[in-house]
Amino acid sequence: MGNNKKFQISDSRLSALLSVAFIFISQILFSQSFLKLKTETEFLKKDPALKHAAWSVCVMNSKKDTAIFEYNSEASLIPASTLKIVTTGAALSILGSDFMFQTRLEFDGTFDTINGTLKGNLYIHGGGDPTLESEYFRDKKDSLTTLEKWALILKAKGLKKIEGAIIGDASIFEDNMTPGQWIWSDMGNYFGAGACGLTYHDNKYTAYFRTGLSGTKANLIKIAPAVEGLKFVNNVTAGGSDDNAFIYGSQYSYYRNAQGTIPPNKNNYEVDGSIPDPALFCAEKFTTALQNIDVKVEKKPSTVRALKESNDSINKNRKVLHTHYSPTLDKIVYYTNLKSNNLYAEHLLKYICYTKKGFGSGSDGTDIITNFWKSKGVDVKGFFMNDGCGLARANVITTKTETQILRLMSKDKNFNAFYNSLPVAGKSGSLGNLCEGTCAENNLRAKSGYITRARGYAGYVKNKKGEMLCFSVIANNYEYSPSEMKKKLEKILVAIAESE
Numbered sequence: 001m002g003n004n005k006k007f008q009i010s011d012s013r014l015s016a017l018l019s020v021a022f023i024f025i026s027q028i029l030f031s032q033s034f035l036k037l038k039t040e041t042e043f044l045k046k047d048p049a050l051k052h053a054a055w056s057v058c059v060m061n062s063k064k065d066t067a068i069f070e071y072n073s074e075a076s077l078i079p080a081s082t083l084k085i086v087t088t089g090a091a092l093s094i095l096g097s098d099f100m101f102q103t104r105l106e107f108d109g110t111f112d113t114i115n116g117t118l119k120g121n122l123y124i125h126g127g128g129d130p131t132l133e134s135e136y137f138r139d140k141k142d143s144l145t146t147l148e149k150w151a152l153i154l155k156a157k158g159l160k161k162i163e164g165a166i167i168g169d170a171s172i173f174e175d176n177m178t179p180g181q182w183i184w185s186d187m188g189n190y191f192g193a194g195a196c197g198l199t200y201h202d203n204k205y206t207a208y209f210r211t212g213l214s215g216t217k218a219n220l221i222k223i224a225p226a227v228e229g230l231k232f233v234n235n236v237t238a239g240g241s242d243d244n245a246f247i248y249g250s251q252y253s254y255y256r257n258a259q260g261t262i263p264p265n266k267n268n269y270e271v272d273g274s275i276p277d278p279a280l281f282c283a284e285k286f287t288t289a290l291q292n293i294d295v296k297v298e299k300k301p302s303t304v305r306a307l308k309e310s311n312d313s314i315n316k317n318r319k320v321l322h323t324h325y326s327p328t329l330d331k332i333v334y335y336t337n338l339k340s341n342n343l344y345a346e347h348l349l350k351y352i353c354y355t356k357k358g359f360g361s362g363s364d365g366t367d368i369i370t371n372f373w374k375s376k377g378v379d380v381k382g383f384f385m386n387d388g389c390g391l392a393r394a395n396v397i398t399t400k401t402e403t404q405i406l407r408l409m410s411k412d413k414n415f416n417a418f419y420n421s422l423p424v425a426g427k428s429g430s431l432g433n434l435c436e437g438t439c440a441e442n443n444l445r446a447k448s449g450y451i452t453r454a455r456g457y458a459g460y461v462k463n464k465k466g467e468m469l470c471f472s473v474i475a476n477n478y479e480y481s482p483s484e485m486k487k488k489l490e491k492i493l494v495a496i497a498e499s500e
Contacts, residue, residue: 034069037495041071044488055475058399059496062410062460062468067400069499076382076396077474080449081340082458083390083397088333088421089405090369091348092414094355101129101326101351103198105150108315109164116160122297123304123318124282125169126198128360129326130347132282133201136335137327146324147200147282151289153322159290165299166287167307168279170197173350173360175305177251177278180363181392188249188256190272192391195346197360200282201225203343207247207258207271211238214264218245221268227275228284233257236271238264247273279303330417337421337447338429342389349388362387378404390449402458402472410460410468422447422459425493434490439464440497446471453477455485463499471496 041057044050058073060066067073104127109120131137133146144152177194178187186192193203208221218236231254236245239261249256254276262269275281283301290297307314326332336344349369350360356368366385374380383401386394409418423429426441430448435441446459456474463469473492478485 034495034499036498037069037492040491040495044492047488049479049484050475051479053475053478055473055478056399057471057473057492058403059469059471059499060403060407062407062470065404065407067403068469069496070400073400073403074382074398076384076398077456077476078393078451078454079390079395079397079402079456079458079474080451080454081342081390082402082447082449082456082472082474083385083388083395084337084340084345084449085402085409085447085458086373086385086397086405087345087349087369087388088336089409089412089418090372091352092329092333092418093409093412094352094372095329097328097330097414097417099329101131102127103129103132103324103326104320105154105322105324106169106318106320108318111159111319111321113158116158118159118162118164120162121164121167121299121315122162122321123167123169124198124279124286125318126172126196126279126282128172128195128197128347128351128354129324130195130199130202130341130344131326131332132199132324135202136339136341137331145285145289147286147289148292150286150322150324151293151295154290155293155295157321159295161296161298162290163298166283166290166297166301168198168281168283168301168303170279171304172354173197174362176362179346179387179392181386181394183393184248185246186391187251188247188273190274191342193274193278193343194251195343195350195360195362196278198279198282199343199347200278200285201275203275203278204272205230205275207232207273209236209262209266209269209271211262211264211266211269214239216264218262218269225285227254227281229254230276231255235259237261238266243269243271245271247271249274249276252277277303279305330414330421333417334421338423340389340430340448342391345389346387373401373405373408376408378408391451393451393454397474399458399472399474402474403470406458406460406470406472410470419445419460434486435494435497438494438497440494444493444497446493449474450482455482455489457489457493461493461497463497465500469496469499 056072059069104125106123111118190204209218211218220234245260247258287301349365353365354360383397386392422445423431425431425435425444444461446457449456454476458472
């Protein structure tokens, strides 16, 4: 036999060559799999309108714990409402899809059922439920409000007279309803309504305007529901094509100043504002509901907070007359994410804190949620949480952190409730007109986020192989208009969906 030594390769060298070949082929396949996403990312890198911006992308396969595509994924960015995935995911995982809030009607003193007299006060003891008479759970075919139903229940128990007052008890949460990092131009508006332990009617009222020619003052027609003691100063004028009216005012203050513009030549144009004291508002409306069915209430409605401030005694020795249960948490989370409901998100954050500490504090709640995800293995470096909904510009998070949370939720027993709460591209919510006519339509589900100069999307999409991908993309401080930036990020979302 001839000497073929020069053609022989050792096992170790062959193994090394195969490893190099495998890496090379993998890189080629990866490059081809994410070719469009890489191309769109390179376009954004060179975009002059993003020269001073910060933006980031992170994509993970739901079955793997490392990123399969990323750009700037460890940069801390303002998430806007994409932060709601952090709060709603934690709420479902901690409380469970079937959890229900409880609101109790309680009394101190005695209830003489023979003559129907309650000798004492009747308390509406809030349990942190954000859904009492909420527009999302109100049965429009039912002419009775929640409070009117309660009044009938109590009358059926024999109640004819209350010698005390109706007292709203919101003490499950802190009295400071709004996070400290929210801005002045938000708090008087419906989207800046703070989380109260006794929330009612979404903590909002509607101001109805009639407008004429552009530049003329808008006429205030009415405010509904009526808020007793509200002083509404109207400085709104007709102009533009969008709602650019803002209501200024703080919690517990009944002075409201409305400024800005709304479209001309409109009738019954609606601008929603935040109710100053939801617990008192609820107590007032319940007093009226009882009086309307001839149940006499001798004293004026009040709140536990007001009694504390006036150093009046508060009787905690109470008996329960009725317990009201909220819809299940999966339904609440659905509307939190689909409608990007700030109030619901803040309630979830404070209630999580209540379950851990016995008192609902916003600042403690953000720490608890951050540490919850950290305990699950999420990298929370660069994550600073200042509310539960994303309205505060002091919130910052990385796309890596959001994507890791999404991946963990895909393995959670409550995943279906979480997944189904996210708007669907081309079909629902804020994604209703996004990605139409692409493979992302009716496929991609995501929580969107937008506040001034901050826009993002975080969610799930199935790639061409049918694999579930988790992704987050956020951009801050761009020079584009909001709609232009939306179109830029839409291309990134489509490219993720088209990966193989």
